[in-house]
Amino acid sequence: xxxxxxxxxxxxxxxxxxxxxxxxxxxxxxxxxxxxxxxxxxxxxxxxxxxxxxxxxxxxxxxxxxxxxxxxxxxxxxxxxxxxxxxxxxxxxxxxxxxxxxxxxxxxxxxxxxxxxxxxxxxxxxxxxxxxxxxxxxxxxxxxxxxxxxxxxxxxxxxxxxxxxxxxxxxxxxxxxxxxxxxxxxxxxxxxxxxxxxxxxxxxxxxxxxxxxxxxxxxxxxxxxxxxxxxxxxxxxxxxxxxxxxxxxxxxxxxxxxxxxxxxxxxxxxxxxxxxxxxxxxxxxxxxxxxxxxxxxxxxxxxxxxxxxxxxxxxxxxxxxxxxxxxxxxxxxxxxxxxxxxxxxxxxxxxxxxxxxxxxxxxxxxxxxxxxxxxxxxxxxxxxxxxxxxxxxxxxxxxxxxxxxxxxxx
Amino acid sequence: xxxxxxxxxxxxxxxxxxxxxxxxxxxxxxxxxxxxxxxxxxxxxxxxxxxxxxxxxxxxxxxxxxxxxxxxxxxxxxxxxxxxxxxxxxxxxxxxxxxxxxxxxxxxxxxxxxxxxxxxxxxxxxxxxxxxxxxxxxxxxxxxxxxxxxxxxxxxxxxxxxxxxxxxxxxxxxxxxxxxxxxxxxxxxxxxxxxxxxxxxxxxxxxxxxxxxxxxxxxxxxxxxxxxxxxxxxxxxxxxxxxxxxxxxxxxxx
Numbered sequence: 001x002x003x004x005x006x007x008x009x010x011x012x013x014x015x016x017x018x019x020x021x022x023x024x025x026x027x028x029x030x031x032x033x034x035x036x037x038x039x040x041x042x043x044x045x046x047x048x049x050x051x052x053x054x055x056x057x058x059x060x061x062x063x064x065x066x067x068x069x070x071x072x073x074x075x076x077x078x079x080x081x082x083x084x085x086x087x088x089x090x091x092x093x094x095x096x097x098x099x100x101x102x103x104x105x106x107x108x109x110x111x112x113x114x115x116x117x118x119x120x121x122x123x124x125x126x127x128x129x130x131x132x133x134x135x136x137x138x139x140x141x142x143x144x145x146x147x148x149x150x151x152x153x154x155x156x157x158x159x160x161x162x163x164x165x166x167x168x169x170x171x172x173x174x175x176x177x178x179x180x181x182x183x184x185x186x187x188x189x190x191x192x193x194x195x196x197x198x199x200x201x202x203x204x205x206x207x208x209x210x211x212x213x214x215x216x217x218x219x220x221x222x223x224x225x226x227x228x229x230x231x232x233x234x235x236x237x238x239x240x241x242x243x244x245x246x247x248x249x250x251x252x253x254x255x256x257x258x259x260x261x262x263x264x265x266x267x268x269x270x271x272x273x274x275x276x277x278x279x280x281x282x283x284x285x286x287x288x289x290x291x292x293x294x295x296x297x298x299x300x301x302x303x304x305x306x307x308x309x310x311x312x313x314x315x316x317x318x319x320x321x322x323x324x325x326x327x328x329x330x331x332x333x334x335x336x337x338x339x340x341x342x343x344x345x346x347x348x349x350x351x352x353x354x355x356x357x358x359x360x361x362x363x364x365x366x367x368x369x370x371x372x373x374x375x376x377x378x379x380x381x382x383x384x385x386x387x388x389x390x391x392x393x394x395x396x397x398x399x400x401x402x403x404x405x406x407x408x409x410x
Numbered sequence: 411x412x413x414x415x416x417x418x419x420x421x422x423x424x425x426x427x428x429x430x431x432x433x434x435x436x437x438x439x440x441x442x443x444x445x446x447x448x449x450x451x452x453x454x455x456x457x458x459x460x461x462x463x464x465x466x467x468x469x470x471x472x473x474x475x476x477x478x479x480x481x482x483x484x485x486x487x488x489x490x491x492x493x494x495x496x497x498x499x500x501x502x503x504x505x506x507x508x509x510x511x512x513x514x515x516x517x518x519x520x521x522x523x524x525x526x527x528x529x530x531x532x533x534x535x536x537x538x539x540x541x542x543x544x545x546x547x548x549x550x551x552x553x554x555x556x557x558x559x560x561x562x563x564x565x566x567x568x569x570x571x572x573x574x575x576x577x578x579x580x581x582x583x584x585x586x587x588x589x590x591x592x593x594x595x596x597x598x599x600x601x602x603x604x605x606x607x608x609x610x611x612x613x614x615x616x617x618x619x620x621x622x623x624x625x626x627x628x629x630x631x632x633x634x635x636x637x638x639x640x641x642x643x644x645x646x647x648x649x650x651x652x653x654x655x656x657x658x659x660x661x662x663x664x
Contacts, residue, residue, distance in 0.1 A: 142438055142440070143440070147602075148599075149602070152567065183597065193599050194599075194601075222477070224477070226479075230605065233602050233605070234602075234606060237602050237603070237606070242602075244601070244602070245601065246599035246600060246601050246602065247486075247599070247600055247605055248441075248443065248445065248599075249443065249448075249483040249486070249599075249600050250422050250424070250445075251422045251423070251424035251425060251440060251442065252422075252423050252442075252445070253599060254424075255424060290442030291439040410652050
């Protein structure tokens with residue numbers, strides 16, 4: 001809820017600041033206004049054989065400035081790094097009207113002073129409005145291959161991840177997990193490339209595998225990448241770490257397989273009221289936390305279903321709970337989930353918001369998620385930039401009075 | 411019965427084609443199996459699975475490296491073996507043209523003696539749609555183009571055929587040439603076990619020069635290749651009155 005007003009705030013849209021300035025083809029440095037739509041930026045760079053290092057499902061409508069303000073992650077973070085790494089410069093308008101130019105002289109390497117732009121990346125607009133962005137863009141990979149594979153249990157998924165990193169090495173670009181629950185929902189909208197055929201005495205039906213993984217390689221040489229992909233898949237199949245799978249033969253199939261993964265969010269949203277959690281936890285805990293929540297809700301709210309998917313290679317799980325057919329929030333269900341789920345995440349040493357940010361829904365939980373000393377420094381920084389509290393009030397950091405009364409527990 | 415399936419290596423359907431120096435720029439561009447050929451392969455494999463066909467042979471005419479990739483896809487989808495006619499000439503109409511392709515296929519048909527030749531309805535690069543009809547003519551076989559559905563046995567097929575006015579239902583005696591259209595089937599993904607199996611399948615490699623006696627010289631010369639003019643941005647109107655005014659006075663269509 002970072003962009004949703006709480007009271008009578010003025011909403012500033014930068015969508016008219018939408019000029020792409022230039023792309024230096026030797027260095028890959030792209031400069032543009034913050035209001036450029038991500039997809040437009042992608043098309044601009046693609047024509048010149050470059051790619052924008054961030055990609056998300058919302059590319060058709062989200063603005064690059066917003067991506068930077070929220071430190072958007074996306075599916076290629078493992079391969080291309082986060083925006084903290086790829087943003088080389090910014091122009092920011094500070095709350096007092098000062099135009100901060102961290103962009104006109106932009107370099108791939110610059111160790112002169114505090115790296116101020118890092119403060120604004122992911123600050124969700126609380127420290128200023130980003131008006132220009134300088135981004136480092138990698139060259140467009142000539143080869144993309146996607147495998148859509150199945151694992152019979154979570155242990156195999158983890159083994160598959162290690163094997164992918166070993167065998168695919170530097171061409172591994174994405175490794176995305178989907179559990180059976182979310183596959184069952186997506187299946188209502190589109191065909192899943194692989195499924196189990198289970199024969200009962202009456203009929204044969206298609207059931208989804210316990211876990212499916214989408215693996216993408218990106219590289220410059222088709223033969224090289226294909227050989228690696230086939231070696232990896234052969235190893236995975238023969239060791240039974242992977243029990244089924246298909247491999248894309250052309251770009252259309254690459255897109256179709258990604259469509260399955262990309263539809264996870266929209267599909268669960270259209271199933272019922274959505275209780276959405278974006279968490280970072282140790283990769284070994286992914287199945288465990290879903291089972292924990294299923295167990296907890298199974299007793300109190302049996303109609304709720306828990307499904308999960310995510311950027312497992314980044315340790316980022318999208319844990320979603322929904323009440324199929326019921327589109328109103330059940331406050332008792334919310335209470336049953338929160339803060340329990342956040343406490344479980346913190347207990348596991350994780351982050352309560354891996355990539356979706358804090359906004360107005362998660363800011364109050366920072367009091368249990370972050371060390372109070374750290375929180376106090378964050379508050380000081382915010383006050384320094386925005387002494388009158390005009391930027392996204394009530395969001396991002398916990399409300400002041402909570403911070404002052406904090407004693408380590410909620 | 412034996413089925414011969416033609417598979418063509420073309421610029422990937424999802425890739426934007428670039429025109430440079432009065433030709434299509436193929437440097438560093440992603441190539442894949444022609445989508446209509448994929449449909450033909452799928453149909454052939456299904457006929458094998460339903461025991462209508464005993465053997466499916468995939469044939470491609472293309473470069474040494476690239477052609478092998480196309481055939482690997484065909485074999486991974488379920489073809490039994492493949493024939494690779496190697497040539498470094500351009501197969502997107504600029505050098506190897508439908509007449510030459512048809513002649514080569516005619517020769518292979520005489521050699522392999524299939525009852526059915528399945529082809530994609532057209533290559534998405536050349537958009538000719540000529541090999542099916544030409545080959546049928548050369549062989550003296552009946553042809554069904556734009557097949558949208560197919561049923562039958564080893565003697566005859568019943569097919570639906572796409573036309574601008576609707577669907578025709580036709581019956582044809584084998585042997586026959588059939589070209590496949592979009593509605594015929596949805597091609598399968600290549601599964602991992604089948605990709606592994608495909609590596610062991612036989613690929614017979616022959617250079618196009620072994621067909622030199624067939625007169626494969628192009629009879630058509632491409633004079634010019636240009637990109638279509640860029641699409642003009644649409645005009646947003648504020649009211650129905652403005653729309654009517656523009657249709658009447660600017661576009662002059664009412």
